[in-house]
Amino acid sequence: MGPLIAYDLITGSTNLLFAFLIGIGFGFVLESAGFSSSRKLVGVFYGYDTVVLKVFFTAGITGMLGLLFFSLFGWIDLDLIYINPTFLYSTLFGGVLMGAGFIIGGFCPGTSICAASIGKIDAIFFVLGIYIGVNIFNEIYPLVEGFYKAKFLGSPKLSDFLGISDGIMALVMIAMAIFAFWLGEIFEKKKKPVIY
């Protein structure tokens, strides 16, 4: 039955419409959860507010459980889900760069758009920075192409890598999430509350 687009049950345009509606929902939830505040966002790096960790990890395990149960009921074919291909070196480098940018700028790309849309000046500059960065990358792409495409791993899943089933992997992820939330709350208690 699913993914809807892969089975031609909906057209590409309808798919975009769904994406648009889900995007609005996502933005709305981000904003109402306070994710348009850079102080709240970077709190996860300083340990005074781990809500970022909680929200994204919860979203992750919710989506994971949803997909696995949908697959179990035969509602979706997991083999047809697009998984971003992994280019190991650029993933690692990009991850470090993104993390650094997150701490310095106070936003991740999604939340920066969210904050820019409610008129936060720092976020507007952040988005401008993304735009400039993307263009620089485009211009120097021929120079970095070798590194960008190095160590291609296909679309590996952690469960394949470890040789365990998706279900057991899911349980491990859930245990990790609960443990991380508990750890996060301990850190939060130790830090002085920050007003923002």
Next chain:
Amino acid sequence: MKPRILLAIFVIPLGLIIAAVPENKTHAFKLSAEQLLEETNAGIQYYSPEEIADLIIKKDPSIQLIDVRNVDEYSKFSLPGAINIPLTTILEEDWEGYLNQDVKINVFYSNGTLNSDKAWMITRQLGYENNYVLMGGLNYWVETIMNPESPSSTSSDEEFAKYDFRKGAGMALGGGAVISNEKKAGTAPIIPALKSKSKKKRVQGGC
């Protein structure tokens, strides 16, 4: 109650369930164009005439030959044990029991491979397993099994062994391999059985 505890109460049992149940590996739907192209190019659907001849001679019960030519052609001659599912009727509900099963190995054949390949692609696209194609079809069958060409004297031992096998198989199946149904006036006629809606009857007719 803390949100963390509340969350744990919900997701941990779900995680336990999903870890305990086997993964759903059924993909009852269609292949992508790329996958189909890959499979077609790899030629995984082919059974060579030798393999089929060997299975027929051994009276292997796991094999089911399926003639995808039309009824007239089928009634003129067919391979031993073959049933007739004309390509034009392949999507009819009656045939699903034959085509979508995991007990027998279905081998489609037609005069060449074009129609049997079509049948294979359709069933493959429907997600059915265990369907194959007789390589080269009946033409190649006659060429290799019924009238094998003796290899030149300089050929390798392998070629001779192949020839000996083909000759032996041709003799074992001789005449019987290309059954004239007209001769079998006394036996169950195939055409009426085809029209029947009863699957059971059709099997009897075919065998």
